[in-house]
Amino acid sequence: MSQRVILASGSAIRRQLLERAGLDFDVLPARLDEGAIRDGLAAEGATVQVVAEALADFKARRVAERDPTALVIGCDQVLAHRGKVLAKPQSIDEARAQLRALRGAPHELLSAVVVYDDLAALWRHVGKVTLTMRPFSDAYLDEYLARNWESVRESVGAYKLEEEGVRLFSRIDGDYFDVLGLPLLPLLTFLTTRGVLMA
Numbered sequence: 001m002s003q004r005v006i007l008a009s010g011s012a013i014r015r016q017l018l019e020r021a022g023l024d025f026d027v028l029p030a031r032l033d034e035g036a037i038r039d040g041l042a043a044e045g046a047t048v049q050v051v052a053e054a055l056a057d058f059k060a061r062r063v064a065e066r067d068p069t070a071l072v073i074g075c076d077q078v079l080a081h082r083g084k085v086l087a088k089p090q091s092i093d094e095a096r097a098q099l100r101a102l103r104g105a106p107h108e109l110l111s112a113v114v115v116y117d118d119l120a121a122l123w124r125h126v127g128k129v130t131l132t133m134r135p136f137s138d139a140y141l142d143e144y145l146a147r148n149w150e151s152v153r154e155s156v157g158a159y160k161l162e163e164e165g166v167r168l169f170s171r172i173d174g175d176y177f178d179v180l181g182l183p184l185l186p187l188l189t190f191l192t193t194r195g196v197l198m199a
Contacts, residue, residue: 129174
């Protein structure tokens with residue numbers, strides 16, 4: 001019997017990416033206080049990469065504790081601007097302020113994935129993308145948020161590159177899948193070498 005694979009994330013786009021790649025898996029989102037973990041790590045002076053990887057690790061471990069025999073995939077994405085980790089905006093006003101701060105400048109998205117097996121971290125990877133926002137107008141920003149808030153409210157940067165959010169940018173350096181929140185190619189390579197996917 002093949003090993004059960006669990007995605008420890010409620011992200012619709014991560015689920016779609018793995019389904020379209022042909023992976024057979026269950027979804028069991030991890031429940032944890034991401035803000036408290038993020039704030040605690042920041043207080044300790046953790047780097048942005050450490051924060052992203054730790055959040056993915058916490059999620060994978062939480063679900064692995066519920067089913068230790070499963071191969072559990074934990075993911076997280078962190079947005080960093082001028083060395084500071086930005087959280088998901090909680091309101092349209094916070095999103096507006098965040099996007100104004102990012103406007104006309106580069107920022108980084110770090111997408112981490114950690115795979116657990118038998119209650120131990122088996123594999124981990126962090127992908128990094130640098131994105132530069134164009135100097136869009138306040139009028140466009142207001143219209144963009146009015147049209148897209150319901151879709152982007154769960155996105156760390158208040159944008160989705162696969163939707164109208166792409167119009168906020170002038171340059172993107174890195175892997176598109178990392179922007180979407182999942183280092184898909186390295187993960188699929190690992191799952192293939194592990195025997196979960198056919199070589």
